Amino acid sequence: xxxxxxxxxxxxxxxxxxxxxxxxxxxxxxxxxxxxxxxxxxxxxxxxxxxxxxxxxxxxxxxxxxxxxxxxxxxxxxxxxxxxxxxxxxxxxxxxxxxxxxxxxxxxxxxxxxxxxxxxxxxxxxxxxxxxxxxxxxxxxxxxxxxxxxxxxxxxxxxxxxxxxxxxxxxxxxxxxxxxxxxxxxxxxxxxxxxxxxxxxxxxxxxxxxxxxxxxxxxxxxxxxxxxxxxxxxxxxxxxxxxxxxxxxxxxxxxxx
Amino acid sequence: xxxxxxxxxxxxxxxxxxxxxxxxxxxxxxxxxxxxxxxxxxxxxxxxxxxxxxxxxxxxxxxxxxxxxxxxxxxxxxxxxxxxxxxxxxxxxxxxxxxxxxxxxxxxxxxxxxxxxxxxxxxxxxxxxxxxxxxxxxxxxxxxxxxxxxxxxxxxxxxxxxxxxxxxxxxxxxxxxxxxxxxxxxxxxxxxxxxxxxxxxxxxxxxxxxxxxxxxxxxxxxxxxxxxxxxxxxxxxxxxxxxxxxxxxxxxxxxxxxxxxxxxxxxxxxxxxxxxxxxxxxxxxxxxxxxxxxxxxxxxxxxxxxxxxxxxxxxxxxxxxxxxxxxxxxxxxxxxxxxxxxxxxxxxxxxxxxxxxxxxxxxxxxxxxxxxxxxxxxxxxxxxxxxxxxxxxxxxxxxxxxxxxxxxxxxxxxxxxxxxxxxxxxxxxxxxxxxxxxxxxxxxxxxxxxxxxxxxxxxxxxxxxxxxxxxxxxxxxxxxxxxxxxxxxxxxxxxxxxxxxxxxxxxxxxxxxxxxxxxxxxxxxxxxxxxxxxxxxxxxxxxxxxxxxxxxxx
Numbered sequence: 010x011x012x013x014x015x016x017x018x019x020x021x022x023x024x025x026x027x028x029x030x031x032x033x034x035x036x037x038x039x040x041x042x043x044x045x046x047x048x049x050x051x052x053x054x055x056x057x058x059x060x061x062x063x064x065x066x067x068x069x070x071x072x073x074x075x076x077x078x079x080x081x082x083x084x085x086x087x088x089x090x091x092x093x094x095x096x097x098x099x100x101x102x103x104x105x106x107x108x109x110x111x112x113x114x115x116x117x118x119x120x121x122x123x124x125x126x127x128x129x130x131x132x133x134x135x136x137x138x139x140x141x142x143x144x145x146x147x148x149x150x151x152x153x154x155x156x157x158x159x160x161x162x163x164x165x166x167x168x169x170x171x172x173x174x175x176x177x178x179x180x181x182x183x184x185x186x187x188x189x190x191x192x193x194x195x196x197x198x199x200x201x202x203x204x205x206x207x208x209x210x211x212x213x214x215x216x217x218x219x220x221x222x223x224x225x226x227x228x229x230x231x232x233x234x235x236x237x238x239x240x241x242x243x244x245x246x247x248x249x250x251x252x253x254x255x256x257x258x259x260x261x262x263x264x265x266x
Numbered sequence: 267x268x269x270x271x272x273x274x275x276x277x278x279x280x281x282x283x284x285x286x287x288x289x290x291x292x293x294x295x296x297x298x299x300x301x302x303x304x305x306x307x308x309x310x311x312x313x314x315x316x317x318x319x320x321x322x323x324x325x326x327x328x329x330x331x332x333x334x335x336x337x338x339x340x341x342x343x344x345x346x347x348x349x350x351x352x353x354x355x356x357x358x359x360x361x362x363x364x365x366x367x368x369x370x371x372x373x374x375x376x377x378x379x380x381x382x383x384x385x386x387x388x389x390x391x392x393x394x395x396x397x398x399x400x401x402x403x404x405x406x407x408x409x410x411x412x413x414x415x416x417x418x419x420x421x422x423x424x425x426x427x428x429x430x431x432x433x434x435x436x437x438x439x440x441x442x443x444x445x446x447x448x449x450x451x452x453x454x455x456x457x458x459x460x461x462x463x464x465x466x467x468x469x470x471x472x473x474x475x476x477x478x479x480x481x482x483x484x485x486x487x488x489x490x491x492x493x494x495x496x497x498x499x500x501x502x503x504x505x506x507x508x509x510x511x512x513x514x515x516x517x518x519x520x521x522x523x524x525x526x527x528x529x530x531x532x533x534x535x536x537x538x539x540x541x542x543x544x545x546x547x548x549x550x551x552x553x554x555x556x557x558x559x560x561x562x563x564x565x566x567x568x569x570x571x572x573x574x575x576x577x578x579x580x581x582x583x584x585x586x587x588x589x590x591x592x593x594x595x596x597x598x599x600x601x602x603x604x605x606x607x608x609x610x611x612x613x614x615x616x617x618x619x620x621x622x623x624x625x626x627x628x629x630x631x632x633x634x635x636x637x638x639x640x641x642x643x644x645x646x647x648x649x650x651x652x653x654x655x656x657x658x659x660x661x662x663x664x665x666x667x668x669x670x671x672x673x674x675x676x677x678x679x680x681x682x683x684x685x686x687x688x689x690x691x692x693x694x695x696x697x698x699x700x701x702x703x704x705x706x707x708x709x710x711x712x713x714x715x716x717x718x719x720x721x722x723x724x725x726x727x728x729x730x731x732x733x734x735x736x737x738x739x740x741x742x743x744x745x746x747x748x749x750x751x752x753x754x755x756x757x758x759x760x761x762x763x764x765x766x767x768x769x770x771x772x773x774x775x776x777x778x779x780x781x782x783x784x785x786x787x788x789x790x791x792x793x794x795x796x797x798x799x800x801x802x803x804x805x806x807x808x809x810x811x812x813x814x815x816x817x818x819x820x
Contacts, residue, residue: 103662104290109709128717130668130710166331170710171666173285173292173659181294183335229707231653236707237645246706247641250699253724254637 016119021239027227030108030116030154037152041214048147051162051211053201054095054139061139063091085123087138094125097146098134098202099160100167102180105222105233106159108133112227116154121145132167150213153225157196158216161186164202178216187213274614279660281349282339282609287660299334300327305353306334339664341608344574348800355608355799356586356600361809362802363582365790368811370532370558370583371484371545374493375778376500377528378434378473384519385508395444397508398434398473402449405432405503409496410480414506427480429789429810435781436473437466451476456784458566461772468777475500476782481811489533490543497524530778532558536744547588552755552762553739553775555580558783560793562767569630569767570616573681573760575795578607580759582799584743589752599752605670606677606756607796611661614654615678619647623686630768631688640683640692644699647682651675651700652707669712669753672720676700677757684764690738693761695727712753719747719754738762739775 017028029035046057055061066072068089073079101108108116110133114126117135124137124145137145149155150162158179161169169181177189179196184204187196190212197210217225229236236242256263279287300306306327313325327333340349357363382393408414410430411422435451436442442450453462453469477496484492501520505512523529533549536542542549559579561572581603590599606612623630623643633639652675655662665671679700684693701720705711711720726747729735739762741748743755751758766774773780783792789810791798801807 103656103708111705111709111711127714128710129714130672130712168666171655171662171668171671172336173290173663176291176293178291181336183331185295185335228709231656235653236703237649242706243645246702247645247699250702250724251637251641253722254640254695254698254727257725257729258722 018245019239019242021229021234021242022224023227023229023234023236024239024242026225027112027115030112030227031119033120037148037154039151040153040155040217041151043147043150043211043213045143045147047211048150049143050207051150051198051201052095052097052143052146053164053203053205054093054142061087061090061092064093065091067091085138085141087141088123090138090140092138092140094136095139095142096134096136096164097142097149097162098132098164098167099149099155100132100163100170100180102159102161102169102174103171103228103230104159104174104180105219105226105228105230106170106180107156107222107225107227108154108160109227113154131170132163155213156217156222157187157213159222162198162202164204166204178219273654273658274610274617275654275658275661275664278342278609278611279658279664281342282664283337283660285660287658290659295335297334297337299332300338302334303338303351303353305351306338309353341604342610343796343800343803344578344607344610344613345571346797346800348797348804350800350803352601352604354803354805355604356597357582357591360799360802360807361805362790362798362800362807363586365481365802365807365809366579366792366795366798367547367583367587368481368484368809369478369788369790369792370547370550371489372429372479372481372492373532373782374477374479374496374545375530375782376475376477376496376524377530378475380523380528381500381504381520382473384516384523385504388516388519389508389510391508395441398441399446399449401503401507402432402434402446402475404507405475405500406449408499408503408506409477414502415512422480423815425815426482426811426813430478430480431787432475432477433785433787434473434475435469436471437469438471438473439466441471441473451781451785453781453784456781457563457772460770461563461566464772465777465781468773469781474778474781476785478788481809482813484545485811488543489531489545492545493525493529493531497521497529500524530776532779534742534744540744542592547583547592548743550583551740551742551775552580552759554742554779555583555759556739556763556766556774557776557779558792559763559795560780560783560791561795562763562772563780563784564793566770569685569764570613570620570681572767573685573764574607574613574616575793576763577612577677577756577760578795578799579792581606581756584755584759585753588743589750589755593750594752602667602670602753603756605665605667605674607799609661609664611654611664612674612677615647615651615674616681618650619678619682620685622646622650623682627686630685631765633686635687635689635692639686640695640699643686644679644683644696645703647696648675648679648700648703651678652704667712668708668710669716672701672704672712672716673753673757675704676720676754677760680757680761681764684761685768688765688769690762690765691728693764694738694758695724697757697761698724698727715751715754719751723747 016031049057110128113133114128124135127134166183172181186200187198195212197212199210252260317324342349385391410427413419433451479492479495504520531544533545535544536549556576559576561575585603676697680693680697683696
């Protein structure tokens with residue numbers, strides 16, 4: 010029987026959410042439509058309309074040596090063109106942001122090609138050829154993995170994921186790259202990823218209601234879904250620890266487990 | 267939710283933040299930036315004066331990230347009433363932290379048995395309590411920089427070396443009773459009776475001298491210098507005290523014993539690629555550091571305190587000084603490492619775990635290590651720790667870096683597992699259980715080291731094969747899986763101490779080191795570590811090694 014990917018164990022809402030985000034056959038909901046030029050402005054790597062800077066000639070020019078890997082792997086568009094590798098980095102609040110850093114990595118692995126990613130407690134970076142990065146960034150800002158109040162787009166000085174929320178429910182950002190617009194009820198970016206001022210504010214929409222976030226979130230918390238209340242997630246995690254403890258990385262050598 | 271008696275960290279949280287510790291919302295960007303900090307205001311003034319005087323710009327708080335967009339919160343030194351600004355917990359700004367490291371680095375222990383054997387068996391001279399007293403008087407002249415053999419010598423100002431001396435100890439009560447008290451670390455007086463017995467049984471009739479080289483020597487040279495400084499002065503003192511020929515072949519035995527055969531360095535030698543000598547922090551095994559801590563001696567009925575004090579010393583020596591500066595550089599490690607010994611957060615988790623072990627797991631050291639116990643106890647303690655961050659947003663914000671929370675939750679879990687079983691290896695396995703659960707629960711952990719070493723550490727918790735493992739007390743910052751484990755070292759050190767404190771052991775790893783630091787003459791009090799760091803932060807701590815005597819008066 011062919012192996013069927015299971016993505017994630019558990020029957021709790023958090024487990025189901027994790028599984029759904031990771032399963033590439035599940036289409037993620039688009040909640041907003043931030044203009045591509047505005048995404049480019051927030052990223053801050055180039056001005057809208059500006060040519061992509063390149064770091065090598067287009068692959069079509071054939072200057073690359075013969076190589077088996079080159080035959081096996083179809084290059085993404087930016088690689089074909091010779092684009093620079095640039096980044097987008099997200100910070101996810103512990104207060105029920107849709108995403109948690111590890112899930113970003115796992116989700117990217119199942120849904121995106123041609124990137125490098127790094128995960129820390131307070132930020133999660135994607136590095137990618139520039140034109141491909143812009144498309145991915147727009148998707149990740151437009152879809153349900155992003156909440157204007159609980160998700161931040163930050164290149165540096167990223168901390169804030171564990172800070173309390175401000176009076177408008179926004180995650181702390183020492184650079185105040187975004188602000189609450191009381192008139193529109195929306196969050197707008199006034200600085201790019203590395204806190205350089207934008208020419209005009211860019212709205213990323215209204216924050217999601219807390220009830221919705223608690224339903225969509227991927228963090229286990231005692232005041233939401235406690236991980237201990239999902240027996241399968243607990244069991245799998247304990248099994249990993251048990252197997253590593255008893256037999257290192259030779260899990261197959263352990264009898265009776 | 268876990269039982270809801272008053273949490274130990276609440277008082278500190280209330281001091282740090284104006285809102286109730288359970289409140290999720292606050293306000294930001296309104297505190298006046300760096301100007302809210304007395305210390306930073308003071309520094310701006312200093313920097314402006316320095317820049318004006320030297321004509322080169324200096325520290326300018328308006329460069330870079332706007333500091334102080336949140337409240338620049340004070341930090342309570344755990345199990346004390348002392349609050350300090352974060353800046354004052356950087357080792358550069360804290361004389362007590364510097365002295366803690368100075369006092370470790372400038373210490374070597376040198377056995378006297380080999381030298382006495384050479385004197386008696388090879389040279390046919392007698393060693394008696396009287397000759398030992400004469401030797402000690404001589405070596406206490408020579409060690410600070412006094413000459414004893416050649417008549418035309420440059421010596422060292424005693425005012426620069428007032429912290430330098432040599433003391434002895436032994437398990438031989440009869441011999442010790444005949445040595446001048448000023449030269450003795452008296453095990454019977456310094457330790458509770460049962461601990462004194464354990465130590466004397468372990469040490470036996472052997473006699474050891476504890477050498478404290480001048481603080482300045484360690485600072486100007488390095489840890490590797492200390493055994494050399496000590497060995498030369500010891501050899502010269504034997505020549506003088508026992509009227510030996512300076513060039514005779516037997517003298518080499520004194521030097522060999524003092525430099526190699528009979529010396530115990532506080533830090534072991536590291537591989538050449540680390541480019542450090544012995545007696546440097548990367549070579550201090552966790553068990554040695556645990557033995558430097560004197561909490562079990564002074565507060566024998568409070569094993570949790572002993573583990574927590576070891577955590578505090580480990581945070582400063584291993585994380586702030588060694589990994590933070592020796593290996594990495596920069597100023598970021600202070601903010602990171604202080605989480606383990608401030609605000610009584612780890613205190614709360616550890617004392618809660620202690621209650622749990624007593625009420626539900628048969629008491630301290632009464633359980634045998636098993637995977638079932640690990641899964642039950644480890645899960646319970648770790649879940650409590652993580653739940654506290656979730657229930658108390660103030661605690662979450664106090665430890666606003668994921669690495670801080672990862673270390674603190676894992677330290678609590680590891681200490682609990684170690685105390686329940688009296689086994690440090692079981693403790694460190696609990697650490698790794700915590701790491702796996704934490705990552706799964708919050709979907710985040712710490713910096714990359716937490717995602718690498720902490721994901722595979724379960725596999726080496728019980729490994730003893732060479733190059734793969736060691737008894738946990740003998741592992742240290744240079745153990746392969748730990749060498750780049752920034753922020754972990756404090757917890758690891760606490761786990762090495764925990765089972766021994768719980769068992770009522772007099773020492774964790776090395777009885778000689780335990781006795782050597784039971785020494786009232788040390789400037790830094792190793793029985794009250796967080797208090798000393800706090801006094802350093804308040805600028806109430808008087809260090810050694812000052813150069814006032816040889817520089818112009820201001």
